[in-house]
Amino acid sequence: MNAFTGRAMRPAADVTALIARIAVGVVFIAHGWQKVGMGLSGTAGMMEGMGVPAPQAAALFAIAVELGGGALLIAGLLQPVAGVLLALQMAGAILFVHASAGLTGEGGYEFPLVLGAAALALGFSGGRFALDRLLPWGRERSPEAVPAAS
Template sequence: MFTRVQDVAALIGRIGVAVVFLAHGLDKWEMGVGGTTDMMSATGIPLPTLSALFVIAVEVIGSILFIVGLALPLVGLGYAITGLGAVFFVHADAGLTGQGGYELVLVLALAGLALGCNGGRLSLDYLVLGRRKAAGTQDAELQAA
């Protein structure tokens, strides 16, 4: 029973983190690649056009994938890269807490990374890969016996 609670908690966590990233991604989508590139260039982010495309893709497409639980490790890594980039290039001067602080960005980036590494059994990754892996483990155990 406890594993079901863990799986539901992971699903709720994935949805919560993804909704926040998706909201920020849709803002960037509305600005377009040009507007997002200008914003990134103004903050000193290297390769602003490539960075804009990466961030929009991670925050929009990645968030949809994160909610359904597909490619979780890849999206989690994308969240970590995006979030840590925002910490260092946008929020670092404001400090950890207070107006413009990086506490929320840091927590979201690391929560995304953690949930990407273990998104629970209520995910497409588990349904597609987890069951296959479990079947392979059972076959190996049978062959060893």
């Protein structure tokens, strides 16, 4: 890709990143909302039945990360933090719930694997249409403002 095509593709890349952030964020929020519907004790009981350690804490973490992280991902706010937390949540789901079922099939880990990887990738490359861009850490600096490497 040369300088021209890179500039020409950037708006399309930003739009597709926004669409992906929305899609992945909505899925996380939907799963978090399912857990809210079960209640904290119901979610903890489910996790305990699956052998998840510290099920009460795991349930609280799952609900908070899936709802909050999904919303942050959609908004494009604190994207790297949201991406890492969502990926960690999915790593826990794979490790404690899905790994024994293998990659594909009933209870397989392909879905949490893709969700976690997508959240992590979008957390670090979520495009310019994000609230992070309005905050000091998300603004692009002009080449003159970047200190020269010594």
